Amino acid sequence: MSAPKKIALFGGTFDPVHLGHLQLATTAKQSLDLDEVRFLPCQISPHKLGTSPSRGEDRCEMLRLVTRQILWAVVDDFELQQAAPTYSYQTAEAMAERFPDARLFWVMGCDQWESLPRWKHPERLAAKVEFIVLARDRDPQPREGFSLHVIHGEHPASATKIREAIASGEKMHPWLAPAVADWINKNRLYLPVG
Numbered sequence: 001m002s003a004p005k006k007i008a009l010f011g012g013t014f015d016p017v018h019l020g021h022l023q024l025a026t027t028a029k030q031s032l033d034l035d036e037v038r039f040l041p042c043q044i045s046p047h048k049l050g051t052s053p054s055r056g057e058d059r060c061e062m063l064r065l066v067t068r069q070i071l072w073a074v075v076d077d078f079e080l081q082q083a084a085p086t087y088s089y090q091t092a093e094a095m096a097e098r099f100p101d102a103r104l105f106w107v108m109g110c111d112q113w114e115s116l117p118r119w120k121h122p123e124r125l126a127a128k129v130e131f132i133v134l135a136r137d138r139d140p141q142p143r144e145g146f147s148l149h150v151i152h153g154e155h156p157a158s159a160t161k162i163r164e165a166i167a168s169g170e171k172m173h174p175w176l177a178p179a180v181a182d183w184i185n186k187n188r189l190y191l192p193v194g
Protein backbone atom coordinates (compact mmCIF):
# COMPACT_ATOMS: atom_id res chain seq x y z
CA MET A 1 0.00 0.00 0.00
CA SER A 2 1.35 3.46 -0.88
CA ALA A 3 1.88 6.08 1.84
CA PRO A 4 -1.01 8.56 2.25
CA LYS A 5 -0.68 11.90 0.52
CA LYS A 6 0.58 14.54 2.96
CA ILE A 7 -1.47 17.73 2.69
CA ALA A 8 -0.81 20.80 4.85
CA LEU A 9 -3.56 23.36 5.39
CA PHE A 10 -2.29 26.91 5.75
CA GLY A 11 -4.97 29.34 6.92
CA GLY A 12 -4.52 33.09 7.23
CA THR A 13 -5.76 36.49 6.14
CA PHE A 14 -2.94 36.87 3.58
CA ASP A 15 -3.68 40.60 3.34
CA PRO A 16 -1.39 40.62 1.44
CA VAL A 17 0.56 37.36 1.04
CA HIS A 18 4.25 38.08 1.66
CA LEU A 19 7.64 36.38 1.66
CA GLY A 20 7.26 35.31 5.31
CA HIS A 21 4.20 33.23 4.39
CA LEU A 22 6.07 31.70 1.46
CA GLN A 23 9.09 30.89 3.59
CA LEU A 24 6.90 29.24 6.23
CA ALA A 25 5.12 27.14 3.57
CA THR A 26 8.43 26.18 1.91
CA THR A 27 10.08 25.22 5.19
CA ALA A 28 7.05 23.11 6.15
CA LYS A 29 7.05 21.41 2.73
CA GLN A 30 10.74 20.59 2.96
CA SER A 31 10.82 19.59 6.63
CA LEU A 32 7.85 17.21 6.49
CA ASP A 33 8.25 16.13 2.84
CA LEU A 34 4.71 17.35 2.11
CA ASP A 35 2.97 16.65 -1.18
CA GLU A 36 0.87 19.80 -1.04
CA VAL A 37 0.37 23.03 0.90
CA ARG A 38 -3.17 24.43 0.58
CA PHE A 39 -3.39 28.17 1.23
CA LEU A 40 -6.81 28.92 2.73
CA PRO A 41 -7.56 32.66 2.94
CA CYS A 42 -10.12 33.38 5.65
CA GLN A 43 -12.90 35.94 5.79
CA ILE A 44 -11.79 39.14 7.53
CA SER A 45 -13.25 42.17 9.24
CA PRO A 46 -13.91 45.00 6.74
CA HIS A 47 -12.08 47.59 8.90
CA LYS A 48 -8.30 47.64 9.16
CA LEU A 49 -6.09 50.63 9.93
CA GLY A 50 -8.52 53.07 8.26
CA THR A 51 -7.37 51.88 4.85
CA SER A 52 -9.55 50.12 2.30
CA PRO A 53 -9.56 46.38 3.04
CA SER A 54 -8.94 43.95 0.24
CA ARG A 55 -11.71 41.66 -0.85
CA GLY A 56 -11.38 37.90 -0.64
CA GLU A 57 -11.04 37.83 -4.44
CA ASP A 58 -8.02 40.15 -4.29
CA ARG A 59 -6.32 38.15 -1.52
CA CYS A 60 -6.95 34.94 -3.47
CA GLU A 61 -5.63 36.42 -6.69
CA MET A 62 -2.44 37.65 -4.97
CA LEU A 63 -1.96 34.12 -3.59
CA ARG A 64 -2.49 32.67 -7.08
CA LEU A 65 0.03 35.08 -8.62
CA VAL A 66 2.70 34.22 -6.09
CA THR A 67 2.18 30.44 -6.15
CA ARG A 68 1.72 30.15 -9.94
CA GLN A 69 5.08 28.47 -10.43
CA ILE A 70 5.07 26.40 -7.25
CA LEU A 71 3.87 22.92 -8.11
CA TRP A 72 3.08 21.88 -4.53
CA ALA A 73 1.06 25.01 -3.67
CA VAL A 74 -2.74 25.19 -4.04
CA VAL A 75 -4.97 28.20 -3.36
CA ASP A 76 -8.31 27.12 -1.96
CA ASP A 77 -11.16 29.64 -1.49
CA PHE A 78 -13.18 27.20 0.65
CA GLU A 79 -13.52 29.58 3.64
CA LEU A 80 -14.37 32.56 1.43
CA GLN A 81 -17.24 30.59 -0.10
CA GLN A 82 -18.91 29.95 3.27
CA ALA A 83 -21.87 32.14 4.25
CA ALA A 84 -20.36 32.99 7.64
CA PRO A 85 -16.75 33.04 8.91
CA THR A 86 -15.49 29.49 9.33
CA TYR A 87 -13.66 28.10 12.34
CA SER A 88 -10.47 26.17 11.63
CA TYR A 89 -11.90 22.94 13.02
CA GLN A 90 -14.77 23.19 10.50
CA THR A 91 -12.32 23.70 7.64
CA ALA A 92 -10.24 20.73 8.82
CA GLU A 93 -13.33 18.53 9.08
CA ALA A 94 -14.40 19.55 5.56
CA MET A 95 -10.90 18.81 4.21
CA ALA A 96 -10.85 15.43 5.96
CA GLU A 97 -14.09 14.60 4.17
CA ARG A 98 -12.74 15.86 0.86
CA PHE A 99 -9.43 13.97 1.20
CA PRO A 100 -10.33 10.88 3.25
CA ASP A 101 -7.09 9.05 2.44
CA ALA A 102 -4.71 11.93 3.12
CA ARG A 103 -2.58 12.67 6.16
CA LEU A 104 -3.54 16.24 7.08
CA PHE A 105 -1.40 18.91 8.74
CA TRP A 106 -2.09 22.50 9.87
CA VAL A 107 0.71 25.04 9.42
CA MET A 108 1.00 28.00 11.78
CA GLY A 109 3.30 30.45 13.51
CA CYS A 110 4.23 30.07 17.19
CA ASP A 111 1.84 32.91 18.20
CA GLN A 112 -1.10 30.93 16.85
CA TRP A 113 0.07 27.73 18.56
CA GLU A 114 0.02 29.62 21.85
CA SER A 115 -3.47 31.00 21.28
CA LEU A 116 -4.85 27.67 20.02
CA PRO A 117 -6.47 26.66 23.36
CA ARG A 118 -8.72 29.74 22.98
CA TRP A 119 -9.85 28.77 19.45
CA LYS A 120 -13.26 27.18 18.98
CA HIS A 121 -13.04 23.41 19.59
CA PRO A 122 -9.25 23.00 19.29
CA GLU A 123 -9.65 19.31 20.19
CA ARG A 124 -11.80 18.80 17.08
CA LEU A 125 -9.06 20.41 14.98
CA ALA A 126 -6.44 18.22 16.69
CA ALA A 127 -8.50 15.14 15.88
CA LYS A 128 -8.07 15.82 12.16
CA VAL A 129 -4.60 17.34 11.77
CA GLU A 130 -1.01 17.24 12.93
CA PHE A 131 0.40 20.69 13.67
CA ILE A 132 3.47 22.14 11.98
CA VAL A 133 4.57 25.12 14.05
CA LEU A 134 7.31 27.61 13.26
CA ALA A 135 9.48 28.32 16.28
CA ARG A 136 10.27 31.98 16.85
CA ASP A 137 12.46 33.19 19.71
CA ARG A 138 11.32 30.14 21.69
CA ASP A 139 10.24 26.61 20.81
CA PRO A 140 6.50 25.84 20.92
CA GLN A 141 5.65 23.65 23.91
CA PRO A 142 4.07 20.22 23.31
CA ARG A 143 0.43 19.85 24.34
CA GLU A 144 -1.25 16.59 25.27
CA GLY A 145 -3.55 15.26 22.56
CA PHE A 146 -1.94 17.46 19.88
CA SER A 147 0.57 16.10 17.42
CA LEU A 148 3.33 18.72 17.03
CA HIS A 149 6.14 19.13 14.49
CA VAL A 150 8.43 22.09 15.19
CA ILE A 151 10.17 23.80 12.27
CA HIS A 152 12.68 26.68 12.18
CA GLY A 153 13.34 29.56 9.81
CA GLU A 154 12.07 32.94 10.91
CA HIS A 155 11.30 35.73 8.43
CA PRO A 156 10.73 39.38 9.48
CA ALA A 157 7.81 40.10 7.09
CA SER A 158 4.59 41.56 8.47
CA ALA A 159 1.42 42.18 6.45
CA THR A 160 0.48 45.04 8.79
CA LYS A 161 3.77 46.83 8.10
CA ILE A 162 3.38 46.28 4.36
CA ARG A 163 -0.13 47.79 4.40
CA GLU A 164 1.19 50.77 6.39
CA ALA A 165 4.02 51.29 3.88
CA ILE A 166 1.63 51.19 0.91
CA ALA A 167 -0.80 53.53 2.68
CA SER A 168 2.03 56.02 3.12
CA GLY A 169 2.77 56.03 -0.61
CA GLU A 170 5.31 53.25 -1.22
CA LYS A 171 4.74 51.34 -4.44
CA MET A 172 6.95 48.37 -3.71
CA HIS A 173 8.14 46.60 -0.57
CA PRO A 174 11.06 44.16 -0.16
CA TRP A 175 8.76 41.62 1.55
CA LEU A 176 6.42 41.51 -1.48
CA ALA A 177 6.73 39.47 -4.67
CA PRO A 178 6.76 41.91 -7.66
CA ALA A 179 3.55 40.41 -9.12
CA VAL A 180 1.76 41.04 -5.82
CA ALA A 181 3.03 44.63 -5.65
CA ASP A 182 1.74 45.15 -9.21
CA TRP A 183 -1.68 43.80 -8.23
CA ILE A 184 -1.81 46.08 -5.17
CA ASN A 185 -0.93 49.16 -7.23
CA LYS A 186 -3.24 48.31 -10.14
CA ASN A 187 -6.18 47.77 -7.81
CA ARG A 188 -5.27 50.62 -5.44
CA LEU A 189 -5.32 48.38 -2.37
CA TYR A 190 -4.44 49.61 1.13
CA LEU A 191 -4.69 53.30 0.25
CA PRO A 192 -6.20 55.57 2.90
CA VAL A 193 -9.99 55.81 2.71
CA GLY A 194 -11.52 59.15 1.65
Ligand code: ATP
Pocket residue numbers: 011012013014015020021024107108109110111112134154155156157158159160161
Ligand atom coordinates in the same frame (compact mmCIF):
# COMPACT_ATOMS: atom_id res chain seq x y z
P1 ATP B 1 -1.17 40.76 9.89
O1 ATP B 1 0.03 41.64 10.05
O2 ATP B 1 -2.24 41.36 8.99
O3 ATP B 1 -1.73 40.22 11.17
P2 ATP B 1 0.03 38.19 9.32
O4 ATP B 1 0.86 37.84 8.14
O5 ATP B 1 0.69 38.20 10.68
O6 ATP B 1 -0.69 39.55 9.01
P3 ATP B 1 -1.80 36.12 8.53
O7 ATP B 1 -1.83 36.55 7.10
O8 ATP B 1 -3.11 35.73 9.09
O9 ATP B 1 -1.23 37.24 9.46
O10 ATP B 1 -0.73 34.97 8.73
C1 ATP B 1 -0.99 33.65 8.32
C2 ATP B 1 0.02 32.74 9.00
O11 ATP B 1 1.33 33.09 8.64
C3 ATP B 1 -0.04 32.75 10.54
O12 ATP B 1 0.09 31.39 10.96
C4 ATP B 1 1.17 33.54 10.94
O13 ATP B 1 1.69 33.10 12.18
C5 ATP B 1 2.14 33.22 9.80
N1 ATP B 1 3.09 34.28 9.55
C6 ATP B 1 2.83 35.57 9.40
N2 ATP B 1 3.96 36.29 9.19
C7 ATP B 1 4.99 35.41 9.21
C8 ATP B 1 6.42 35.52 9.07
N3 ATP B 1 7.03 36.66 8.87
N4 ATP B 1 7.14 34.38 9.14
C9 ATP B 1 6.53 33.20 9.35
N5 ATP B 1 5.21 33.03 9.52
C10 ATP B 1 4.42 34.11 9.45
